[in-house]
Amino acid sequence: MRPRGLIVGVWAVAALTFFALILFVFLKVPEAQPQAGGLAQKIFYFHVPAAYALYVCGGVCFIASALYLANPSDKRDAWAKAGAECASAFGGMVMVSGPLWAKKAWGVYWTWDPRLTSLLLSILIYVALVVLRRFAGSGDAERRFAAAFGILGTAILPIVHYSVQLWGGNHPKVLKANGGGGLQDPAMVQALLGGFFAMTLLAGLLLTLRAQLAYSQARLLRAEELAPETDTNG
Amino acid sequence: MTQASPTTGTPTVEQRSQEFRPVTGGTTETSSAEGLLITAYVLMWAILMGFLFLTFRRQAAVDKRLSELERALPKRSDAE
Numbered sequence: 001m002r003p004r005g006l007i008v009g010v011w012a013v014a015a016l017t018f019f020a021l022i023l024f025v026f027l028k029v030p031e032a033q034p035q036a037g038g039l040a041q042k043i044f045y046f047h048v049p050a051a052y053a054l055y056v057c058g059g060v061c062f063i064a065s066a067l068y069l070a071n072p073s074d075k076r077d078a079w080a081k082a083g084a085e086c087a088s089a090f091g092g093m094v095m096v097s098g099p100l101w102a103k104k105a106w107g108v109y110w111t112w113d114p115r116l117t118s119l120l121l122s123i124l125i126y127v128a129l130v131v132l133r134r135f136a137g138s139g140d141a142e143r144r145f146a147a148a149f150g151i152l153g154t155a156i157l158p159i160v161h162y163s164v165q166l167w168g169g170n171h172p173k174v175l176k177a178n179g180g181g182g183l184q185d186p187a188m189v190q191a192l193l194g195g196f197f198a199m200t201l202l203a204g205l206l207l208t209l210r211a212q213l214a215y216s217q218a219r220l221l222r223a224e225e226l227a228p229e230t231d232t233n234g
Numbered sequence: 235m236t237q238a239s240p241t242t243g244t245p246t247v248e249q250r251s252q253e254f255r256p257v258t259g260g261t262t263e264t265s266s267a268e269g270l271l272i273t274a275y276v277l278m279w280a281i282l283m284g285f286l287f288l289t290f291r292r293q294a295a296v297d298k299r300l301s302e303l304e305r306a307l308p309k310r311s312d313a314e
Contacts, residue, residue: 097274
């Protein structure tokens, strides 16, 4: 049994962290140079952690999918499903925030840069996986196909991560020690670390919530299959 | 066709662009950084809140169906 108080406590910590972080980013973190987008560069402190949360959720999807293929169970399937759903949500956050920053920094919302293109492909795979799970049923074949798809989606993530180093492009490589400009102010570093902490909490909470939901749905489906003649209409 | 007076500032038909010429360097980026920043934050939180709303709604639907099944079970055992 999951301790409900602990979950509520983590939600409270996550909410407070995000609130404090937003205040810190808006009030304390200095504006970056105009070439980096100026004030719009502050999108970075949530954009990058959201991308990191996408990696975390993709990793969960990958591990749970691989475990499901090795030894199927409802719990493993639920975590794989939750990983794909949360990766899609965080992918949406990254894809919404990135182009708005790019508009100021690069002058365009979108460019077919290696990082952007590979990330878009990866997110589309997770979205396709979510759509598949929603509309293709929950049979064993569908679950196995989804697990294989989940592994494929996450296998692309290392390509996304190293695409800037491999193929260059417009996307900055700020977090790379050699070659990236780095964050030139302590407050910038603190804001980014705060963003990572907050998004880690959020990713953990969302994954738990969605896995719990997927597991409940699977159990409900099995219960309905076992008792098809049960009249629930009174 | 009437022609606007040059004093009003409105270009006459002859003065309006009748062709398009390429320019080098492009125009200066004029998007408001504040607007883009606020839009990005609002959209990110909207996605998060939408995701949470859907999650809680689906969880509520599952809970409702489970309680329906639980209510139906005693009826079956009574009938038997």
